[in-house]
Amino acid sequence: MRKLLLTLALLPSLVFAQDLTFKQISPGIYVHHGEHKDIDVGYGGDICNLSFVIGKKGVAVIDTGGSPKVGAQLREAVRKVTKLPILYVINTHVHPDHVLGNAAFEADSPTFVGHSDLASSMAQRKENYLKNLATWVGTPALGNEVIPPSLTVASSKTIDLGGRSLDLTAYPTAHSSTDMAVIDTKSKTLWTGDLLFIERTPSIDGDVIGWINAINQLDKFKGTLTVPGHGSVTTDGHTALGNEQRYLSTLLNDIRAAIKEGRSMEETIKTAGQSENGKWVLFDIVNRRNVALIYPKLEWE
């Protein structure tokens, strides 16, 4: 353990790999922050947080970015810091901005890790992702970009990097149907995947009530650092989770009230969640999508 700490203490605090900058946030843990852009024509594939964790035996990567090119830059950053093997590539959930860099690690033969529903969710979305990749990042798909997990997590599992281990927890449908959180037990760092957004408007592709429950679960962990799926790393995960819960509860209550008053979805899109406008980046575009997803489900409550 002491030897690992001594080795990690000598690592660089900043690593540059082409367009990406990685910061060492804790000994042996590096994070790159993606930009707050919407997934859209030419968004470039670099919008989520990308991380890697170094143990005595090898490295785990957490999320790989939105294109093989971004994945390759992440791999280059790992290689600039350590020669140790890349043992695990962890995907926190199915969304393309988090998984389409997986192919860059294929030659390392890592164990790909994800939620027990990730493989089927990837299979369902694969065709769409590959079709859209050219529009999203400007280079056509080769077809090998979607790599499903070979190690799956139904509730919880621990993986060992040598001198440090990562606890993985799968969640019932929340932000998506494939959310998984990661905890480095050594530094007490928590990766929430997209169960937590900081700065950027939380975007839902799952179940709003399930997501609020997941936030309550995550808030029980008393860690040191929290790495959200999008936005800055924080030492105050409790406040960040509280902000997100406030947004989601506001949205839920506003939509429920609108349905009760007989207002249409089109009307509700203009009003629901508006008290949160100005508190989040990309609010107009994401909030309207959220209402469009939640309203039809709540109509049948």
Ligand SMILES: [Zn+2]
């Ligand atoms: Zn995301």
